[in-house]
Amino acid sequence: MENYELLLEKAFGGLKPVVFSKGCDRFEIPKADSRVIGNKTVLNNFMHICSCFRRAPEHLCKFLSKELAAFSRIEGERIVFNRKISQSLINEKIALYTERYVFCKECRKPDTELIKQDGLFFIHCLACGAKHSLGKA
Template sequence: MEDDLKLYEQRLDKLYKEIKPIKSTGERFEIPKCEGHLEGNKTIISNFGQLVSALRRNQEHFAKFLMRELAAPGQIEGDRLILNRKLNSQRINDKIEEYAKEFVICPQCKKPDTELIKDKDFLFIHCLACGAKHSVRAKLV
């Protein structure tokens, strides 16, 4: 019995040494990073569809936010966003994080379980976890 336990622990230690460490912060929701490339004077965000899915928001709303904040006209083509300007990925990732903080993460409980609700002329972020309702800037809608 002791030999089996010792063998088990040795194998377990060996496996722990072989696996790659998880680069997760432990949070349930992590703000995704953009992946893309430059083509001439255009920036192409190739994982735009994945970003929209992870943030659980309307792709037009998210694209409009990025285009306005980055001062870059653009268009959605399939799962890609094409911005008509050269931009570095750090600047785009900063804007994605800003979008998540303003339109996705609940300011009350800090959970991402939210939805955007338009009520008359106002846009609200409604938290499905704690029930809080906060207004957000509605210029983008």
């Protein structure tokens, strides 16, 4: 019979390593840095938000466009919406995105990845190993 340490090493060897930024395991939802310029709204820290969530920019862009009922396009590190949108409304929608697509439904940790399998999107938790379906793309 194998000893406990060897079994633990074998179990943890199959898991992906989870890296926390700044050596801290507390996750804070990034706040939007947006400006209204004429009839357009520019979210300057869009790529930073995507990297914090470990999500594709196109996925977050599509979500924000639908939720804010505004056409949007990615321009470098930022996203431009075709109408005036308050910063508080953008922050609300980013918080809604984290609830739906970032936090694990079981352990509530943000250490997840979005995977597509057989035409369905799944949230796979890197912390507890849970997998939840999000439905069709």
